[in-house]
Amino acid sequence: MEEVSETSSITFLTPNGQLQNPNVPVSQPKMELTKQSPRTSRGRQKIEIKEIKVESKRQVTFSKRRRGLFKKAAELSVLAGAKIAIITFSKTDRIFKFGHVDTLIDKYLRNSPVSLEVHSGDDVVEEEARMSWWEQSVENVPEEELEAYVAAMSLLRENLGKRIIEMRNDRTVGVVPEWPINMVGWNPTVDMQHLENLTDGIARCRVGQNG
Amino acid sequence: MEEVSETSSITFLTPNGQLQNPNVPVSQPKMELTKQSPRTSRGRQKIEIKEIKVESKRQVTFSKRRRGLFKKAAELSVLAGAKIAIITFSKTDRIFKFGHVDTLIDKYLRNSPVSLEVHSGDDVVEEEARMSWWEQSVENVPEEELEAYVAAMSLLRENLGKRIIEMRNDRTVGVVPEWPINMVGWNPTVDMQHLENLTDGIARCRVGQNG
DNA sequence: GGCTATACATAAAT
């Protein structure tokens, strides 16, 4: 904000005549304050970007910078009309989300065939887009993944089978959380007859699998 | 960077004597430059946070600020030892990722039972964590969602069945992309005999479902 | 959580 002169040779000097912005922290000589200089803060200090060891300090930094990050994201989102989602896991595994994560993750997973730029740290590479594994059309499921798909389905089927059996014994159910994120776009209205049919199918499946 | 004096009454004035940081843009009187003032830039101008209409301008801003956002994220990640993932969709639907999105989304979806803070715009609310729909243990699948689960499985089974049938006719397969994101943590090494067994199960399933 | 002074991000112009 300061306006001084056009040839500001003092720009890069502290009041102590030290060079600004050194890459090594300067020992602070308590700064012999003249009466017109009641400094109460050293201002923002330059820090190295490396993990902060002191936990309390690290937490403060995480808190402040996460806020800053989300603010920037909000601005970018508005200015550029972009959809942004952020997920952060603090070192203590607290989760913070920004934006409509569920919607965006879903969009990301079901990924229309657009090119995808991946930025990881400092690298930026191009990557082929892909759809959610459970809705890849048949042409797109590579043979190499089939076994995993089948395994996934197998476990899902198993859990469903168990759950359905359990359901028949216990009519008390928990609270419904938010709609499962990766189900977005699926039509939830399967009538009970259909459910029964599928249930039967599952039952036979389990037999078929083991027999 | 400027160091002037402790009582900087000129701090809030431009060289023209105008108030700094007004919320409305000041008409620029071409700035009668004295010879000691060869200004070539008005410096960063304050902008309102609202969608930029001019496309070229919007794109530049998106590009610059996305870079800035990712840089901040990288710093936060290192400083606080946090795991961060960002997905952005530009207005033209170009996707940019930051961090190990797949891993983090997976972690988010399978979500260990920790409390979850959600920040959307300016609101922050608490939300109960949940696991991935395909690995919720039986106790956690609410009855209300079962039909959707079954529907999901049904379609998955159908696609797999088709694919397996197709596989038997066509031995050419595509490139394997990255491991399907929401399969992370699953053991991909299902031996071929197991696959065959499951395949058989699926085949019977399809019969069971329709008969 | 709030305050300062300063490091850093970035709007405009080139």
Next chain:
DNA sequence: ATTTATGTATAGCC
């Protein structure tokens, strides 16, 4: 893309 000048985020303290 690079430069400039200034808006903004934030490190260290309370």
